[in-house]
Amino acid sequence: MKDASYTPLASSEIGLLWMTYQEKTMSRQMLRYFAHHATSADEKALLSRVLGEVSGFVDRIRSRFVDEGVAVPVGFGDGDVNVEAPALYTGLFGVSFVRLLAKITSGLSALHLTMAYREDIRSMIQEISALSQRAYGDATGLLLAKGLISRPPIVTSPDEPDFVKDLEYMNGKSIWRKARPLNLVETAHLYQQMETNAFGFELMTGFAQTAAEPDARRYFESGRELARETVDMIQSIFMESDMNPSPAPSARATESTTPAFSDKLMMYCTNILTSFGLGGNALGTTFSLRSDLPLKLIGLMTQVYHFAQAGGKLMIRHGWMEEPPQAENRRELIRA
Incomplete structure (x- = not known):
């Protein structure tokens, strides 16, 4: 029995713990696979350490749900990965996965902290x-x-600060004029989007080669092409400012067609990356002062949004989308 000072979890806290549990159980299974296929001592050490940390949070969140009387989510388990499958990616792809995942979880943690009220949840x-x-x-x-x-x-x-002198600073490229070179705030956001999509291209390639369901395979193929188009578009924007970035991937997909991950896990992983991409595009739009850049990013966001919607429908059709905890349905309770 809980004492009189007990404070139940708020609805937002249940929701953020549920989201974190889904992400951490997915990450744990992917990290198990990447650690198994690590080819160097430093890669193995990093992946194994992060795997242990992620597993610790999975256990803590599960215990929290049990203690609070909240149903433990299904999430992802050992059946969602085949660690004995041949290596799906070359080189240090697992380390690149950790890097991208850390970007995502750092952003989510900042958001989740604003939704938490109990001290133990904030601390976690x-x-x-x-x-x-x-x-x-x-x-x-x-x-x-x-x-x-x-x-x-x-x-x-730059050797000294400067101020914008006229409204032409905000003009973008058109058939009548050239745009000013990118400023370095715009450069930062655009490069992050290009780097993420370069990684996503290789990730989707491996997923497309190994998906069991034909519609999932086609979905990953479309994600692969969307990532390619995004990289090409941003690369051209840089080239117009006489910058030639080349976000070299740390590895490539192998020729393996043996499933390493379940379609359910790969679809959820893609969903997380897609959501991250939408957020990144939104930030890039906010901080872009050249009028053509938000238009291009909004067009890209529309494509990404439709891609995410199609993925959600596919997951529902196959029974792969776990439903988040719901508030009470008072209408049904009244009519019962």
Whole structure:
């Protein structure tokens, strides 16, 4: 029996824990696979450490649900991965996966912290955030040391501050005029989108090669092409400003067609990356002062949104979408 000082979980706290449990159980299974196929000691050490940290949070959240009398989500288990399947990606792809996942979880943790009220939940989210930031730093450092990740374009550093002098600064490219070069805030957001989609292209390639269901295979193929189009579009924007970034992927998909992950897990992973892409595009739109850039990013967001909608429908058709906890349906209760 809980004492009089007990504070039940708020609806937002149940929701954020549910989302975190889904993501962490997916991550744990993918990390098991990548750690199994690690080819170097430093890669193995990083993946194994992150796997242990993720597994610890899975166990803690499950215990929290049990203690609070909340149904434990299904999430993802050992049946969603075949660690003995041949390597689906070459090189340090698993480290790149950790790096991207750390970006996503760092952003989610910042959002979730604003939704948490109980001290123990806030503390757990802060721990997740700290470990995500450490994982991002370690993964980035390892990839840079191996020469397997490119840095954003290098430009001449400004030697003094300046102010915008007229409204032409906000004009974009048109058939009548050239646009000003990208400013470095715009460059930062655009490069992140290009880097993420370069990774997503290889991820979708492996997923498309190994999906069991034909409609899932076609879906991953369309995701692969959307990622390619995004990289090409952003690359052309950079080239117009005489910058030539090349976000070299740390690895490529192999020729394996043996399923390493369940279609359910791959669809959920794609859903997370798609949501991350939508958020990144929204930020890029907000911080872009050249009028043509938001138009291009909004067009891209529309494509990504429709891709996400199609994925949700596919997951529902196959029974792969676990339903989040719901509020009471008072209409049904009254009519019962």
